[in-house]
Amino acid sequence: xxxxxxxxxxxxxxxxxxxxxxxxxxxxxxxxxxxxxxxxxxxxxxxxxxxxxxxxxxxxxxxxxxxxxxxxxxxxxxxxxxxxxxxxxxxxxxxxxxxxxxxxxxxxxxxxxxxxxxxxxxxxxxxxxxxxxxxxxxxxxxxxxxxxxxxxxxxxxxxxxxxxxxxxxxxxxxxxxxxxxxxxxxxxxxxxxxxxxxxxxxxxxxxxxxx
Numbered sequence: 159x160x161x162x163x164x165x166x167x168x169x170x171x172x173x174x175x176x177x178x179x180x181x182x183x184x185x186x187x188x189x190x191x192x193x194x195x196x197x198x199x200x201x202x203x204x205x206x207x208x209x210x211x212x213x214x215x216x217x218x219x220x221x222x223x224x225x226x227x228x229x230x231x232x233x234x235x236x237x238x239x240x241x242x243x244x245x246x247x248x249x250x251x252x253x254x255x256x257x258x259x260x261x262x263x264x265x266x267x268x269x270x271x272x273x274x275x276x277x278x279x280x281x282x283x284x285x286x287x288x289x290x291x292x293x294x295x296x297x298x299x300x301x302x303x304x305x306x307x308x309x310x311x312x313x314x315x316x317x318x319x320x321x322x323x324x325x326x327x328x329x330x331x332x333x334x335x336x337x338x339x340x341x342x343x344x345x346x347x348x349x350x351x352x353x354x355x356x357x358x359x360x361x362x363x364x365x366x367x368x369x
Contacts, residue, residue: 220293222347222365225356228254228289232282240281240314244271247280251288259291266292273302281306282314283355301364305355315352318342 235250236242242250248267251257259266270288274280283302290297308316308324316324318338325333325341345353345361359365 220290220295220365222356222360225286225359225365228286229282229354229356232285236282240312241279242285243278244274244280247285247288251285254289256289256292259288273299281312286355297359297364301359301362305358315350315354316358317352321353 231250231254232242233240235246244267247270251266251270256266258264259269266288269291270280270284273287274284283305287297287299287302305316306312308320310320310323318335321341322333322335322338325331325338342351342353345357347357347360348354353361356365
């Protein structure tokens with residue numbers, strides 16, 4: 159039987175997710191394997207994939223390793239600057255065979271232009287948002303917008319300070335620095351001390367981890 163402190167922790171984390179990503183209550187109940195429960199175990203090892211792996215295979219299941227593979231392609235193309243021009247991004251999507259969304263008639267470049275607005279560049283969060291539109295399970299915009307708002311230095315990763323600010327702003331519960339360290343230890347699959355977008359999608363149960 160859960161103790162009162164465990165119940166409070168679970169409620170605070172559900173509140174955190176609800177406020178950040180504006181999830182429907184039904185989604186929260188379905189998805190709410192509490193982030194606290196992840197904190198009790200170490201993050202699973204990342205299944206290594208190669209940039210040369212067949213994209214047609216991984217695109218069939220929009221899971222954690224697929225997002226990591228797309229991220230690898232994107233950052234290989236963008237280098238240290240961590241973003242692409244609109245043309246570079248659409249060219250890369252074409253080479254990866256992501257060209258249309260909806261019923262296959264609408265160019266994916268049109269959707270990408272819509273989500274970046276007047277910005278001259280495309281970050282990975284927007285890039286993978288466009289990719290998700292090609293499948294049957296698009297990423298809710300709340301995830302994208304929440305991550306971009308939290309990523310204060312726009313480097314594509316949330317460090318401990320950014321995660322701490324996220325927790326303080328999104329919940330009335332009092333979080334300690336130890337809570338932040340425990341959270342990062344649970345979600346940081348590649349063990350770089352930060353949470354990237356793929357790891358955030360996994361932490362909030364949008365993508366599953368392949369074996």
